[in-house]
Amino acid sequence: MNAAGMGNRIGGPGSLSGKRAIIIGASSGIGLATAETLLVDGADLLICARDETRLRAAADTLTGAATEGGGTLAIRACDGMDGSQVQAAVTEAAGETGLDIAVTVPGGGNYCPVLGYDDDDFSATIDQNVRPTYLMIKYAGLAMVKSGGGSIVATSSTAAILSSPFLSAYCAAKAACDQLVKVAADEVGQHGIRINSVRPGLTRTGATDMMFENRELMEAFLSEQPIRKDGEASDIGRAIRFLAGPESAWVTGQAITVDGGHTIRKFPWLEDVARAVAGEEAFAAIDHSGGAKRV
Numbered sequence: 640m641n642a643a644g645m646g647n648r649i650g651g652p653g654s655l656s657g658k659r660a661i662i663i664g665a666s667s668g669i670g671l672a673t674a675e676t677l678l679v680d681g682a683d684l685l686i687c688a689r690d691e692t693r694l695r696a697a698a699d700t701l702t703g704a705a706t707e708g709g710g711t712l713a714i715r716a717c718d719g720m721d722g723s724q725v726q727a728a729v730t731e732a733a734g735e736t737g738l739d740i741a742v743t744v745p746g747g748g749n750y751c752p753v754l755g756y757d758d759d760d761f762s763a764t765i766d767q768n769v770r771p772t773y774l775m776i777k778y779a780g781l782a783m784v785k786s787g788g789g790s791i792v793a794t795s796s797t798a799a800i801l802s803s804p805f806l807s808a809y810c811a812a813k814a815a816c817d818q819l820v821k822v823a824a825d826e827v828g829q830h831g832i833r834i835n836s837v838r839p840g841l842t843r844t845g846a847t848d849m850m851f852e853n854r855e856l857m858e859a860f861l862s863e864q865p866i867r868k869d870g871e872a873s874d875i876g877r878a879i880r881f882l883a884g885p886e887s888a889w890v891t892g893q894a895i896t897v898d899g900g901h902t903i904r905k906f907p908w909l910e911d912v913a914r915a916v917a918g919e920e921a922f923a924a925i926d927h928s929g930g931a932k933r934v
Contacts, residue, residue, distance in 0.1 A: 654886075659683050659737065664794075665694070668845055677880060679708045683710045684711070697714075739786075755923075787831055790887075795838045798813045805909060835891060838902075839874075843871050860907055
């Protein structure tokens, strides 16, 4: 899970001892890597995802980290799009003493030309990314108001700030997430609550495995990264752990970009990928002169 030669501890043994935490979207990828970083530092953690079978498998892989850190690990099936389920999960994670850390990971999107989206699919992509962030901010925030503060971390994307051709819905959604984080942090700071986001670059997770297997495609990304290294879930997990814990006590309303420097440069032109994913019919109406033209 960890990058070669790098550990997963940020604050040292016991630095999160007694802290109660929740992660929604923790059964794989970034959520699972983040769970390890919280557990190894001693947090009492509830991991959540829609699929309970996958959650149990994830918990099995985290047993060593929980034992090392000395905290507790529990699981709960939860759909990050369902407000009542998020509220119930937050209540369980908070227990009798209150919630200290909340992390939300769910989101996603597919390639399509901006003029070719189905209207409802565009809106669904916005909701898929913004709604889980809002629900976690709302219910974790309410719990943290009662307990005197805490830290909420959302998972954004470099797409929030980088023009990513053929990902316009996803870009718009992640930009909305970052702005939501900023405004919410402004409102709730008076209650001792910090809210931040992490913007991953292209990161190896279960959802991106096929992209990483295509080394020609990966070279298009790596050529735009000053640090020519594949992004790993542990790279993002450590950044989330920093924002979640006391090491970032004077940081709120921010988005930390973790991308090997990709946003210094540009997003590759991936028309072939977009055509394969969206289908030629999505391009048909704008394809009168040989395809989408790069300006």
